[in-house]
Amino acid sequence: MSSNELRKKFLKFFESKGHAVVPSSSLLPDDPSVLLTTAGMQQFKKYYTGEADPVKDFGSKNTTSIQKSFRTSDIDEVGDERHLTFFEMLGNFSFGGYFKSEAILYGKEFLDSIGLEIGYVTVFAGDKNIPFDEESFKIWEEAGARDIRRLGREDNFWGPTGGEGPCGPTTEIYINGIEVWNIVFNEYFQKADGTLGKLKTPGVDTGMGLERLAMVSQKKENIFETDLFEPILDILPGTLSERQRRIISDHLRASAFLLSDGVEPSNKEAGYVLRRLLRRSFVYEHINVLSPQIFESIMLEIIKNYENFYRDLKERRDGIIDSYWKEREKFSKTLAKGIRELEKSENIDGKKAFRIYETFGLPYEIIKEFSGAKSNALTRGGFEEEFKKHQEKSRAGAEGKFGGHGLILNTGELKAKDEHELSKVTRLHTATHLLQAALRKVLGEDVRQMGSDITAERTRFDFSFPRKLTHEEIKKVENLVNGAVAGKLEVKMEEMDIESAKKSGALYFFKEKYPSRVKVYSVGSPAGEFSKELCGGPHVKNTEEIGKFVIVKEEASASGVRRIRGKIIP
Numbered sequence: 001m002s003s004n005e006l007r008k009k010f011l012k013f014f015e016s017k018g019h020a021v022v023p024s025s026s027l028l029p030d031d032p033s034v035l036l037t038t039a040g041m042q043q044f045k046k047y048y049t050g051e052a053d054p055v056k057d058f059g060s061k062n063t064t065s066i067q068k069s070f071r072t073s074d075i076d077e078v079g080d081e082r083h084l085t086f087f088e089m090l091g092n093f094s095f096g097g098y099f100k101s102e103a104i105l106y107g108k109e110f111l112d113s114i115g116l117e118i119g120y121v122t123v124f125a126g127d128k129n130i131p132f133d134e135e136s137f138k139i140w141e142e143a144g145a146r147d148i149r150r151l152g153r154e155d156n157f158w159g160p161t162g163g164e165g166p167c168g169p170t171t172e173i174y175i176n177g178i179e180v181w182n183i184v185f186n187e188y189f190q191k192a193d194g195t196l197g198k199l200k201t202p203g204v205d206t207g208m209g210l211e212r213l214a215m216v217s218q219k220k221e222n223i224f225e226t227d228l229f230e231p232i233l234d235i236l237p238g239t240l241s242e243r244q245r246r247i248i249s250d251h252l253r254a255s256a257f258l259l260s261d262g263v264e265p266s267n268k269e270a271g272y273v274l275r276r277l278l279r280r281s282f283v284y285e286h287i288n289v290l291s292p293q294i295f296e297s298i299m300l301e302i303i304k305n306y307e308n309f310y311r312d313l314k315e316r317r318d319g320i321i322d323s324y325w326k327e328r329e330k331f332s333k334t335l336a337k338g339i340r341e342l343e344k345s346e347n348i349d350g351k352k353a354f355r356i357y358e359t360f361g362l363p364y365e366i367i368k369e370f371s372g373a374k375s376n377a378l379t380r381g382g383f384e385e386e387f388k389k390h391q392e393k394s395r396a397g398a399e400g401k402f403g404g405h406g407l408i409l410n411t412g413e414l415k416a417k418d419e420h421e422l423s424k425v426t427r428l429h430t431a432t433h434l435l436q437a438a439l440r441k442v443l444g445e446d447v448r449q450m451g452s453d454i455t456a457e458r459t460r461f462d463f464s465f466p467r468k469l470t471h472e473e474i475k476k477v478e479n480l481v482n483g484a485v486a487g488k489l490e491v492k493m494e495e496m497d498i499e500s501a502k503k504s505g506a507l508y509f510f511k512e513k514y515p516s517r518v519k520v521y522s523v524g525s526p527a528g529e530f531s532k533e534l535c536g537g538p539h540v541k542n543t544e545e546i547g548k549f550v551i552v553k554e555e556a557s558a559s560g561v562r563r564i565r566g567k568i569i570p
């Protein structure tokens, strides 16, 4: 059965069982505990915890989706027969609608309906805190399962690895020795400190990788032989090693999807993940002396194969290809030099590797792979450590201590090359705080910062919001910002520890890692604060310094995320 048919059949099956079909959410999650979306349940967290009502939002307590997912933890494994960074996860979910019996029987019925026979299943064996999942064991027994294995917490308990979230015992379905379906019974809630509490309403969260399902359904030896990868691999010359072919096809596919969700290559967060995927591919392209058109054809093939299901790929096609070439262009200036540097270098440790990354842009994976025994002392941890030190240094840049790269200011968010630009980005920076506050006043408190980037010419602000803004809303936002400018409001900074800062109601950008002492910038008198945010600065002293602010563009950045560009007119 083709992957397309599998997708359709899955959604149809669960729709026929009363599930609302919900579109995939963005790879950039609206969830502070994860960098990228790693599972279908993420967009539904608040329905498990009872913070939101599924009947009000979906018309049902049960939903189904095919979720774009990404696991950075598997990046080093890609190249073998079954690991991927990006994958599609088929899932059915229930928030107090049904529980173990239905979930297991639906799973079996669906696999039967597409002609797949279950090999064996596993259930949670129990440990000192949580009992054996006898109920699931019995349900499987009655359903005719012949091989039911009991496994411990490592295998049959699902929950967030870090941070908070729903969790519970799982039952897993194996076909031909491969785990295809993970059915999680969310009974508990894991707190940030790792302790478990009972959830008021138990829920069901299932996840089945489309790639693995396609592999068993299409009777292939590995995921790369399925129709999801064949057309991509067909474009790559057979002279490349199998491992390289797999890495390239995984990485370019993942890159196309990240770009379609508005991620751009950078040295931070999701942008940094994307940069590594692309650059590793470019190194393989370079050393195999491939024609530059080959990868572009692959990107186009990926978009073509997926665009009917993922409309963002279609709508952002030109932007995706454009960003792809830009990153290639940027890297091509230093790639060959970087490889030469790698060849000349002895003893590559974390410090040295980071220097090579910083100077030549070679990603960690490539440095490790190409330096052989010379980098025995190099670990990902050591490299990341250096990276962190560097980021702290560039944060200090916000106070003007940063000298490198010809910029006098580079906080990641703000960039200025001289005093003149510094004054402009400072004004735009305060304007951006006013913009966020105004957006929340007009559109509601669900609006949250998803990213921002400020140059001397403009501010670019991304925020969570589900739809296009109306002309009236844009006008209102603009008027509120300019009202604050006209009001000549004072901008004040106060230093405090992070907890007090968050408690004070100051907004913060959840993707940023804040130090334990932070600065809080507020605009306006304490009685009538217009805006209050955790921020490294710099800002103007009084809003009158800003001048007239205009919104020049409002557009989609990713699903659920809007992007505004604004500037100051003289």
Ligand code: SER
Pocket: 038, 039, 040, 041, 091, 158, 182, 183, 184, 205, 206, 207, 208
């Ligand atoms: N959340 C579980 C997983 O990721 C099931 O969807 O495997």
